[in-house]
Amino acid sequence: MTDMTPTKFDFNTVTGLSKTAKPIARPLSTLKGYFHDAAAFDAALSAGDPLVYEYFDMGVPETDGNVAYGTTSIKPGKIGDEYYMTKGHFHTVLDTAEVYYCLSGHGGMMMETPEGKVEWREMKTGDAVYVPGRWAHRSINISLTEPFVMFFAFPGHAGHDYGTIATKGFRKLMVERDGKPVMVDNPRWNG
Ligand SMILES: O=P(O)(O)OC[C@H]1O[C@](O)(CO)[C@@H](O)[C@@H]1O
Numbered sequence: 001m002t003d004m005t006p007t008k009f010d011f012n013t014v015t016g017l018s019k020t021a022k023p024i025a026r027p028l029s030t031l032k033g034y035f036h037d038a039a040a041f042d043a044a045l046s047a048g049d050p051l052v053y054e055y056f057d058m059g060v061p062e063t064d065g066n067v068a069y070g071t072t073s074i075k076p077g078k079i080g081d082e083y084y085m086t087k088g089h090f091h092t093v094l095d096t097a098e099v100y101y102c103l104s105g106h107g108g109m110m111m112e113t114p115e116g117k118v119e120w121r122e123m124k125t126g127d128a129v130y131v132p133g134r135w136a137h138r139s140i141n142i143s144l145t146e147p148f149v150m151f152f153a154f155p156g157h158a159g160h161d162y163g164t165i166a167t168k169g170f171r172k173l174m175v176e177r178d179g180k181p182v183m184v185d186n187p188r189w190n191g
């Protein structure tokens with residue numbers, strides 16, 4: 001049983017942006033505590049409040065028979081040596097999966113389980129990643145010139161658990177070293 005009518009999402013297949021729906025913006029000021037270099041964060045914030053990412057919540061009912069979907073666009077940039085990224089989260093219903101399809105750009109998905117397994121999957125235009133249930137996930141833009149844009153879909157009842165990542169962080173980070181993205185241990189990981 002669902003109260004949805006058949007719907008077409010009018011997103012641009014390169015930018016991910018809709019002509020009609022309004023994106024949810026995540027400017028830097030909403031990401032305090034997420035980047036490892038707090039001094040670089042404060043410096044970037046005092047120089048302005050750049051948009052780090054934006055995404056669409058299409059308002060699908062939060063039931064297990066529905067599929068929540070939308071697009072996310074992570075802008076190019078770094079805070080210190082760390083690439084722009086989403087907050088990242090577990091699903092509240094932990095064992096629920098998510099699918100991501102890259103519409104444009106160059107980035108990847110950082111994933112980890114509560115037990116400490118870590119996986120990184122690099123993504124370019126046309127690549128898809130399946131994030132299994134129980135894996136926290138964060139999208140990271142490793143291009144410094146173009147947005148990293150993805151279509152996503154997940155079970156409507158999954159919910160977002162931001163608290164665990166906000167408190168502990170991810171075990172691994174993507175940082176720039178000698179002009180290249182490298183995965184390193186998170187010096188501030190708080191497990
Ligand atoms: O929710 P976060 O971790 O801020 O990341 C934003 C993206 O992830 C989603 O929560 C989907 O899991 C979207 O709403 C959006 O793609």
Ligand SMILES: [Fe+2]
Pocket residue numbers: 089090091098137154
């Ligand atoms: Fe998710």
